[in-house]
Amino acid sequence: MKLRTMLTAATAALALAAGAAAAETVKIGIAAEPYPPFAAPDSAGNWSGWEVEIAKAICEAQDMTCEITPTGWDGIIPSLMGEQIDVIMASMSITEERAKKIDFTDHYYKTPAVIVTSNGSGIEPTPEGLSGKIIGVQASTTHQTYAQKHFEDVAAEIRIYQTQDEANQDLYSGRVDAVQADSIAMADFVASDIGACCEIVGAVADDVAILGQGIGAGVRKGDDALREQLNAGIAAILENGTHDEITQKYFATTIYSK
Amino acid sequence: MEQALELLSLSPPGWGANLLRGLVASIQIALGAFGFGLIIGFFGAMGKLYGSPWVRDLLEVYTTVVRAVPELVLILILYYVGTDIINNIAGAMGRGPVEISGIAAGIWVLGIVQGAYSTEILRGAIKAVPPGQIEAARAFGMPRGLLARRVTIPAMTAFAIPGLANLWLIATKDTALLAVVGFSELTLETRQAAQSTRAYFTFFLAAGFLYLMVTLLSGVVFGRIEKWARRGQPSHRGTP
């Protein structure tokens, strides 16, 4: 990362007009992979879902012009730092590790992490229950970090997938015994037709250091004006009921807790 | 089968249009990268043949590195380096971050990779031109630009075509690697369609069919071009 800061420093020194005008449109980066019900494309290529609507509502509340920009999840933080996008709103948990690189807004949702297995597997969401099993997780997620810390020693294998959907697919095909992921995303999966194979067996024990303090929007370090603007937007939609309204469209229960 | 056709239909809820859109993006990137690579390759070949020892050594490093490192790794490095450089230039000029389209970025990264192979192919092709032809033109006092345009390039084209045809196919297939970086092209569109509908098998087969069609059509087109490029050559020479 130092290389990048040095490049920036070098060119910044050269720059005569250092005060780069802020981009007029705020580019909100979402993961370019379907992650229903939070974000998914239709066949016309338009992205919709709970998180997309929340993003638009925040922008509207703050009179910002926003553009939803799908970006590979794998490189979403580098994309933010490389200024291809200005905000990350991709169901990203606020963790200490990430907070070293980017700043987070207040959280706009918070849900537990769960273990999903095939129906009647009898697997418990504990290290004992998962001993000798193959566990699938998505790369670069808190679930990967959690599984590697708590299950690595007991599990037969922790298999890391590029997208959540590929992990789900392998749970369906039977190539993994269990998947650890977000409870809401998994509730949506088990309700789908191929998800009928599987059930949520319960939440994993909490580990705040890893699982984080909920889902927040990520901005570049030092981009405080934008962060404050987003915080105000999040507060506003929580206040005026827009958050609840959008949530009711997608979920039976609330997914926000302080 | 009926279900598969429904999924592939061109109008929503079918995903056929997405695949075609991805195919168009893939072909655009491949064409751009191939062209960009040819430009690099032309200057690279000239540099390798007629350049100073410094130029030759540097080009040797370029072609060796590109041909030894996996395309996927090169794509990632070039992507991050490229966006960093552009943003830094834009920053230095006092402008905000520049939006780099996936297609432009794809052309840039694949073009650099293609350039290394183009350099080798064109170098070989130029060397295959009988030196007498170039010497004769020189003896008549033909200027260098005219010599390149009227003698070297037309004469080497026939030798370069088979290698370039192969390189074009590599370009079309390498666009698939951009899916790993998250660029929207045929393979990524296919993956999104497959994940959204869970019909992995159907969509990957369909995309494979599209790629195969591009390959086969390209074969026909390049066959024609080669025939055209060889016009006027004595027929007993055959393929080099």
Next chain:
Amino acid sequence: MGAARPTIASGYAMIRAMMIPRRLIMLGLFAAFVIWCAATLDWSWIPAYAPLALSGLWVTIWLLVVSLVLGFALAVPLGLAQAIGPWYLAAPARAFCTVIRGTPLLLQIWLLYFGLGSLFPQFPWIRESELWPYLRQAWPYAILSLTLSYAGYEGEVMRGAFASVQKGQIEAARAFGMPRFTMFRRIWLPQAIRQALPTLGGETILQLKATPLVATITIVELYAVAARVRQDTFIIYEPLLLLALGYMLIAGVITLGFRWIERRGPRM
């Protein structure tokens, strides 16, 4: 590899070729770049990931060697069928090579892994079968796709190699009443391999460059380790640079190895 220079015949000559002032300056600049990288970039992650990187390197080499051996074993009949086989063998062999060479490897890998995987639940007996423990792993799909890909490309090379073996030699062998299989084993195959040898080094490096693609189906090889470092620590350039260097070293070893084999091989 077109970069292979016949003039550089030994390590000694290679060192001498570097002893030109211009190259010494370039080497100096390169060394300065390496030192600058070592001194200013962030390498603090290396100790934590070194064991994983070593196992990744092992997986890469293992995938490469196994797929090369199996792929070549498949390429010989594919080439033979196309060169001299009857049409009912030549046509499918040709179709196979065309399909493999006409579609991206990444797509082939995904079709085999995710495409086949999505069909499993429709056939419950698969899970009862003895193959199931293997089908659950990712490596059989990686080996299968890499092997088929190599066989497709090398099959085409072998076709040319078999076709180029001179007729006179075959006729001479036949005149001596050599049995067909012996003729194949003693004359045809060695000559074809000899013909294909100069391209084998290049094809092997191409295959090495194909291995990172299986990282997308959860195989933890060299590239996947670098990707893991990038994802865990958000350090971009350092793991990628080291990864590129690693692949260049492996490619270098392959090139030298093939040059050595070529020099030792019987002259024609």
